[in-house]
Amino acid sequence: MKNEGIALMHVAILGGTGPQGQGLALRLAMAGVETTLGSRHADRAAETASGLNEKLGGKPGSARIAGSDNAGAIRAAGRFVFLAVPYDAHHDTLTGLRPQLEGKILVDLAVPLAPGNPRAMSMPPEGSATEAAQAILGEAIPVVGALHNVSAWSLARLDDKINCDILVVGNSVDAKAEVIDLIERLGVNAYDAGPAESARCVEAVTSILIRLNISKKVPFTHAGIRIWAPGS
């Protein structure tokens, strides 16, 4: 599966009807990657997919987006299953779908924001969502944390490049390399930011960005972060 060609690539996005999942599906479609949105309600996923395909009508060469229940989306996926459910459904979704996820890479977008205060974190006892996901799935199913810091707003603005770099974390170096390769097809830089433990920082960057973006003291919204080399 590692050398799965882009023409054959099909990924799942669990919680794909949310804003983050929809934005990601659009970007993947534009990169020629087929997607099945998973949802607890297959009808809603199919309806959302159809709306996204319509939005993509004007973009030549874009791949199709389908909709299904979560288990069906995983079955449709070759290698990558993105997890974009709201954080309060994160653990239960993983626990329920664990058997179906064997042989896949779980790409976790979850950010454990504090309930009622998105400017702060409420990390699980494992330290981060990525670490919790890896504990739930067991070491045989690699979990890769990624795309925490990119706003749904930026993903959905298809005429603009994504305005940030992507920090990728996880305990499997090989799985991270596969995810980085996929994400870079979206036209962004993706960097290996270390093992799952680094997710304690990478997930928390989101709450700092939310704090800045809602602050009246800065002249911007929807900012991301970039790794910035000297002289660039």
Add this chain to the structure above:
Amino acid sequence: MKNEGIALMHVAILGGTGPQGQGLALRLAMAGVETTLGSRHADRAAETASGLNEKLGGKPGSARIAGSDNAGAIRAAGRFVFLAVPYDAHHDTLTGLRPQLEGKILVDLAVPLAPGNPRAMSMPPEGSATEAAQAILGEAIPVVGALHNVSAWSLARLDDKINCDILVVGNSVDAKAEVIDLIERLGVNAYDAGPAESARCVEAVTSILIRLNISKKVPFTHAGIRIWAPGS
């Protein structure tokens, strides 16, 4: 003290003979801010200061840098005391100098990197160096975490702008505002990244940058992070 004019401004840098302290003193001097480097060895601080003044000879308008023991440096400071000692001396330095720090703002640069592995963190039980410092000093002496992610190498290259943004954390909004005002005189953007708890993320960004900067997979070294707004 809050409206201390820049002409009268004098800051201390404890651990000022290390690379981070020296780089910061040079940048402050270029911004017209006088500095006293503090060290356990006053002679060494004076010698280092003299070398830095020599280096600044060619920069018109730059302020003087002096050297002293740590207590003397604090006495020379109006408002701001930067703490740039190696992390293994962080707690003892604060405990020993606590009485002298009353009335000052402690600006903590500490990053609790894992001993022997700068690509990982080894956070204190309080969660971060900033939180530990605040616990040691007590709430009456505000601790502000800042400048964790800027490399000594970037600070010392005086002909180039500092290549990153500065994330500033701490429980006192007023103290953070004063520190942001000072740091922005160095020609960088400084942002309020939240309370001391946010230091768990901001300090850890350093280990992720170190990981990237020593990786053979990226074409750069000495990178920093920037907050990146859409369209910029």
